[in-house]
Amino acid sequence: MKKTYLLTPGPTPIPENVLALSAKPILHHRTPQFVKLMEDVKVQLKYVFQTKNDVLLLASTGTGAMDAAVTNLFKKGDTVITLNAGKFGERWTKIAKAYGLNPVEIKVEPGQSVTVGQVEQALNKNPNTRGVLFQASETSTGVAMPTREICDLVRKRENCISVVDAITALGVFDLRMDEWGIDVLITGSQKALMLPPGLACISLSDKAWKWSESSDIPKFYFDLAKERKALAKGQTAWTPAVSIIIGLQETLKMIKDEGLENVFKRHETLARATRAGIKALGLEMLAKDSPSIAMTAVLVPSEIKDGKGIPKTMRDKYGVTIAGGQDELEGKIFRLTHFGYVDKFDILIGIGALELTLKDLGYTKFEFGAGTGAVLKALASS
């Protein structure tokens, strides 16, 4: 018998009361009952997105919403700046290319964040830039981007919009869509919204909606104007992911009840406790200057030759699933995630399982309890 724990950057754990909703009879979507559900979800999503704009629901993952942002807002040949601080930044470049845009990519080393200065320089060099596409939190490296400052730069330019992938950021830390002038904000259900994968959320500012009017890229499933019209009637253009939306109503209520500020504080506490544990074990984070509080990417210590062994042992021997590194970071880092339906003792488990794993793999320069003790100390002082 082995219990299992999930500390990956998505899917994240789902609250028991939300899982229980899956056992309720399914709802048909073209009914007044569904419209009532959507009207509630619409209001609550605006609270989490910190916007007065509509938040559209797509039956897709977050990548679908990224695809939709590009096809709905831009024209073939448009110059866009993409910020590549890792795998998900690179994805913006790939999507832009796939639809015939002209992406100017700012690429930084893994673990680094793109600076506002770099973005400003690129904007000055490419004055015809129609959009800046980036991640609020780069999931592959655990880096946070200066979202507020970048959006501030962009909002001053009449011919440019900001497109923010907040898939592992929304509901984790503060992102004020309207106040900061974020033009497009995207998230997915299996992250801080604490739901199964299969639902994406996207919101557009008035400025972004204007962009959509001149878009010439063909689209059908991801036609945001059509979604906007449907949403006005409490509907979606196509069959919605009904069961996930039923769950969404519940998780949005949980977030509202806890209060966004408290949700952010909780995530900060969990990040601090995790990092105290990591440091006490003599380990180093990949993101030194600008870590995202969504996750902690840790460098595999030189004493461990098989870096992939860390997530493997944690999962197969101890039942704790964490993420390894992707692409060129494979075997070089491992990622402990601490957002969504995660609380203090999940961190204790993560660091406890890590202690057992490190000793198993031959990294022994710590006493058992060093990491968990630092976690408890950080929790006690928060």
Added chain:
Amino acid sequence: MKKTYLLTPGPTPIPENVLALSAKPILHHRTPQFVKLMEDVKVQLKYVFQTKNDVLLLASTGTGAMDAAVTNLFKKGDTVITLNAGKFGERWTKIAKAYGLNPVEIKVEPGQSVTVGQVEQALNKNPNTRGVLFQASETSTGVAMPTREICDLVRKRENCISVVDAITALGVFDLRMDEWGIDVLITGSQKALMLPPGLACISLSDKAWKWSESSDIPKFYFDLAKERKALAKGQTAWTPAVSIIIGLQETLKMIKDEGLENVFKRHETLARATRAGIKALGLEMLAKDSPSIAMTAVLVPSEIKDGKGIPKTMRDKYGVTIAGGQDELEGKIFRLTHFGYVDKFDILIGIGALELTLKDLGYTKFEFGAGTGAVLKALASS
């Protein structure tokens, strides 16, 4: 948002796959489907009870089965020896009195176990004793009784049977009903069988069935002969607790798949890890000589005046429910349970929450991580 954890001696946590069965349509009990279920459960229960005898299912808690044991096996005026090492031993005395038996009680101090010598002496003093009634594991103090040795004494006497309350023992540690000559063995669903409360299991040896023939105490609901007849047809005498029995089929399969020996080993490991944590925090166990591996009863340290504050703070501030002391032990001990659907990281959580709680309540003579470190060390060496 706060997750909750259950480390009490019952109810204990229920596996997710068993909880999910509650969402399945209910089954009617007078059907071939239910009979098929019962036939499977019958076989698997014998494995867990380590007996060839029938294991009867009662729609009651364990106390109902204790009541049934007395009313079905004895006659008014019968002398029985009851072993009172705590609240549950005392319950045997109370039940015996309620039905007009003549209980001779051996009472020991809380934390002590009754010795075989004491039982032998009492048997010699009361040669007409028709039963010895006791707990394999006394839940109120965390003490284990010398079950094998006591039953060995009793089996040599033609006019006496052993009646063992194994409510927090069966499926926790080794109890060989047939091999050791246990005459009556009792458990409840909400313990190591990992189910909701509401179902009791009781098995009788051939010798015990003979006792039942001469019983003159009136009974109706708890008529074990009637239950035995019903069970032969894959039924119960009265409406069975269907949903718990559906869950029982699943948890019995889990126990069979893990293997009884491994189940016992797991509980031993968890008990050892818990006790390593307790010791490292400078705390003492109530049961010094003969602790049950089902739970760890810990003395409230003198530095903490309000002993009831420990379970209260753990539950209300940290979401970890443990048990306090009962009756005269109230405020003097607290009990961490480690059986059933419990694994290594539950122990880490229990000791971690205890560290936070102890500091909160002014017991500070340890460094954070002392307890959890000892837990991890014990787990690593098991």
